[in-house]
Amino acid sequence: MSMNYIRGSNKGFKEKFLSIDFYLLFFIFLLGIISFFAMYSTERGNFNYYTQSHIYRFCVFFSFFIFFSFFSINFWIKSAYWFYALVLILLLAVNLFGVAASDSKRWINLFVFNLQPSELMKISLIVFLSRYYNKVPTNEVSSIQYMIIPMFALLIPVSLIVIQPDLGTSMLVAAGGISVIWLAGFRMKYFMFSFITFTCLLPVVISFLKPYQKLRILTFLNPEKDPLGAGYQIIQSKIAVGSGGISGKGFLQGSQSYLDYLPEKHTDFIFTLFSEEFGFIGSISLLIIYALIIYRIINIGILSKNNFAKLYCFSFATAFFIYVAVNMMMVLGLLPIVGAPLPIISYGGSSMLSMMVGFSIAMSCKIYGDTDT
């Protein structure tokens, strides 16, 4: 059993291939196709740098996804700690000699490309905690001795990301970690306590925020206060979405993005552009695709016969859901602007890589679902 990481325990390749979740594969691919069009539209219908590199990345990472899907689930379990450690080192490296962009150090130059380790941390933390809780007896989860490691495993990367500073990603990373802890059976009353504590500490936390971060929160509460300054992004985003109407302005016809009213349209605000051009119907369709992906991943968890797979799939699905929901709520003016990309569709290699790794682990859970750990 232990020597068959890649070939799997007792299935032939054909069997493995047939046990792929083709629905999941298809929806991810569909998302990829949608992202090409969205990226093409951000460039006003030109096949330029963003679209080209986005397609290129998608193809490479999608192949990675399929390739890694055939790695045995035991491989991921065995390498979970190493994976986490590697990403943590990269995160440290970023803080030491990372590439700065707009006042924050988020990237590390790997010569071939710039990597954003905080994105990879989203997945590695989930894998790490799933691996950790896999063997922890349920009634022991809330005990102090089993709390220490997860706490550190969670807090160290999150704090590293906070000081970059990248509040959005750190919160998303934390959300992924917390969802594993939640699913592992951490006592609900502790969650309640920590939630209350957090609420009480919120003013203190806010006082530690950078001025621009405070401004974002104030802007969220009242965007009309400074419509040309801090509130500009959210106001223009709402105008773009709202003006899309039921069926949208049509592909490449989104005047808000075409005429540069929309900020960050390649990354965080790509859903706005999509929503402007394809309207309510398009947005709902996209939402449904995301929902189906989440559903398929949960389904893998339900079908799988080991707890690592369940823990991982459920928490990854939850984290994935949070990424999607936070991004959409942000551009729709339901959350402050924190800087959270829309998975797969937003431009950004690290984010796509980390999502693809996440999918491939889930797919591995499917292929090796009956594996005992």
Next chain:
Amino acid sequence: MQFTETFQNKSKLISRRMFLLSIMKTAVFFGIISRLFYLQISENIKYKSLSDKNRLREWKVPPQRGIIEDFFGNEIAKNTQVYQLHMIPEDVPNLEELFFKMSKLINFNENRKKGLLKKLKKRKPWEPIIISDNLTWSEFSKVNLFLHEVQGIKPIVAVAREYLKDGSSAHLVGYVSDVSAKDLKNSQLLRDINVPGLKTGKNGLEKSLNEEIIGKPGLQRFEVNAFGKRIKELKFIQGVKGRNFKTTIDIEIQQFSNDLLKGSSGSICVMDIFTGDIVAMVSSPTFDPNQFVHGINKKQWNDLIKNDRKPLINKSMAGLYPPGSTIKPIVALSALENNIIKPNFTVQCTGSIELYGTKYHCWKKKGHGYMNLRSAIKQSCDTYFYEISRRLGIDRMSITAKNFGLGKTVLNSFFEEKEGLVPDTKWKLKKIGRGWVLGETLISGIGQGYFQSTPLQLCLMMAQLANGGYEIKPRIIDDRYALQPIIDSWRREFYLKKNNLDLPNKNLKKLFKNKKNIQIVLDAMYGATNEPLGTSYRSRHVKSKFIYAGKTGTSQIRAISAEERKLNLKNSDLPYKKRDHALFTAFAPYKNPRYAISVIIEHGGSGSSGAAPLAKKLIKKILVRHELRKKYQLDLFQEA
């Protein structure tokens, strides 16, 4: 076994917790959906209009002004193509280099460069800025030839106002120039139009017709990006060109008059005595109105405003002069109408009369001897008029003068027109606060003293005498429809006259009580021009068709002291500013009159030597031109 139980317990717990999470997820997804529904469906219209407000921006395009034509359709103020250079700052790689190159190609000096740099600071880099708005063709083609070297420059063919270069109609037509802050303050229309590059009428017809002649601006709707840069034109609504106006002016007479006045300062007015058509109205010295269109430079402006002959003032309307002896026909008429005298009333002129110890001189030192009304007008005897004014009194005199058009504006539409002044006892008490003195009546009787009149008023006065004493409404815009009832009433008048019928003619307002009195005065004026001893005898026409009648006037602009009188100074010996104004009013032809004129030469000496010779030439010209004019405006009157 132990292990399996733990697995199952654990997986149950995980699944239970997952179920809780899934409920939350579903709730959040529905939250997002309802938010999308709210933004995209409920509030769609609001956001759509906000998006359009973002996206669309409109620019107005200056309208073309209407054209001003003379009576025969010659353009006095027209629109012409001008060659302009526009610069789009963001397309210019190196501003200094461009300016250097421009200075080699066109007249582009340091001052203009400074002005341009100042303007540039206030503008967005993609907004075109006008570098030069009126290039000559050779400059323009030169720039076009080197266009590849001056990146960011756009040659544009635009439309601008052009006036006659000789300035013959400069005062009449006025000129346009850039809209000033003051113009904006005063005009709702200009505020509504509010287009950059708009020109507005500053005076003359351009100002009085401004509202109608200016046109409606066009509209260009552009899609703009977040920085305000125009991306593409979506719509272009052509502006409406302003109304064209045809005037009653004969540009040839206008130019002829302008040439007559060349070198002197003064005014000529020519009026049709029946229709009130102003055929010519010239003020001298004049200026080239074209220099205002593209912005006058400081030197030109200083030359104009520092010139003490005041070229910018329209002397025909805004110049005030004592009418001098040209008012004598009116004083005589007033005396006759009020039955003060009979035409054979005689006064002996000894060169002066004395009133309460003050001497009042006649212009002829030796005196005219015995004068009756006709000879007094003919020879312009001041003593005679002192006497009849004394008997008439200022108030009755002023009523007649006002009746015939003095003391009020002739054309109401001109902003610069002055009212002049016809004094009477009430006026003096009110404005000066002292009672009227009899001596003032005497000098008023020869058109001196408080009397102030514009050349156009004198022309109207003459016209209303010459047409038999009927009121006319002078006009400068040729409006056929408004003219028709006037023509009809004159036709009736001629019909009545021809058949010797004494029936009322409702549409013509009589300014007299007895027709004969008018004839007496006109006959006396005939004498003044066409009989020996008449004041303008030397300027008479011999050819019967040109024979006219006129009254000279010499208005003093200073009191002549007793010493000066003894010296017997000639006008030419005096400094220019102290010389008398020369005036002349006339109507022509004497038989079947049609036109009235007034000529004023500032400091031109006596009316008979300074003004009448010009009038002689002018009348010939007018009557020659009449042959053409009557083809355009049916000559219903004499020939009919």
